[in-house]
Amino acid sequence: MQNICKKKHGVSVVLICLNDSKCIGQMLNSILKSSPSEIIVVDGGSIDSTIEIAAQYTDKVYQSHRGMLNQTLYGMNLVEYDHVFLAESDHVYPESFLNDLFVEYLASEFHGLQAQLAYPNRRNFFEVGHGEFYKIHFSKKGIRPLIACPQIWRYEYLDQLLKVTNKSQGFSFDTQRGEVGKALKLTVGVGYTMAYEMQEIDFSKFMKRHTNYGEGDYEFYCNNYGRWSTVRKLKSLTHVLLRYFVIYPCKSLYYGNPLVAVPYFWLVGLVRYRAWFLAWIKNSVFKEILK
Secondary structure: OOOOOOOEEEEEEEEEEOOOOOOHHHHHHHHHOOOOOEEEEEEOOOOOOHHHHHOOOOOOEEEOOOOHHHHHHHHHOOOOEEEEEEEOOOEEOOOOHHHHHHHHHHHOOOOEEEEEEEOOOOOOHHHHHHHHHHHHHOOOOEEEOOOOOOEEEEHHHHHHHHHHOOOOOOOOHHHHHHHHHHHOOOOEEEEEEEEEEOOOOOHHHHHHHHHHHHHHHHHHHHHHHHHOOHHHHHHHHHHHHHHHHHHHHHHHHHHOOHHHHHHHHHHHHHHHHHHHHHHHHHHHHHHHHHO
8 A cells, every 4th residue: 555644643542432431531531641643532422421521631522423433434534643543431541652552553564553451450250350361362462363442553554444344333343344454455463562441340241241242243244244155154153162162261271360261251152152143033033024
């Protein structure tokens, strides 16, 4: 890709949010300490005080149609600088985070670079398990098939990727971008710069989170199976099985605490498959009604 970006040199922070009043203030306060060139917040229709809190930290707060892709594209259309950092509301960033990640990105050969994430809370089984997940998930640095927030890109690479990505308004957003990125031959990876996830996690939040991911797995499958080979379909259907019932439990023997990690990963896998099949049943019933 030719370097045709005419934007000013710097880093634009783009944050999409929805009903994040409990955490967005802490997140924005932390990223401001890294002195970003601008912060753009795109809300998807919050009914709490998310917008009012965000407006205390930046004058670039907007609302768009709800959906991860819709909101991100809306923010990208407002970006004034030649690099984009995609943030999440429940993350907290050390003071030098953005500069450290930017320097690491420029020194890398990646089109997109994800920072490390750690989860320091240890108040219950679900929080300890989530911390174990991050230790294992980020145990290997370097090239990855897909990355999630927090991540940094040169504007034109991310713009190209998002404009080709479609039908990914929900929790299939990251996976769909990974699929499109491979087709576009964009290389992505995980670096060493560290951020922290701080939200509280209990059983209810655990179930909601991984149910959303399971529904995202189903959305991703439905969006792509028509053009996939049988082998690729099986890979998608068995991805959760291999990761959460085999690979990550085995890695926990070396990188983490298997007494917590193994049952936690198995529970994650069960919840995601449950959500996948419930989404499939719901969709099948809906199609039957429309006949």
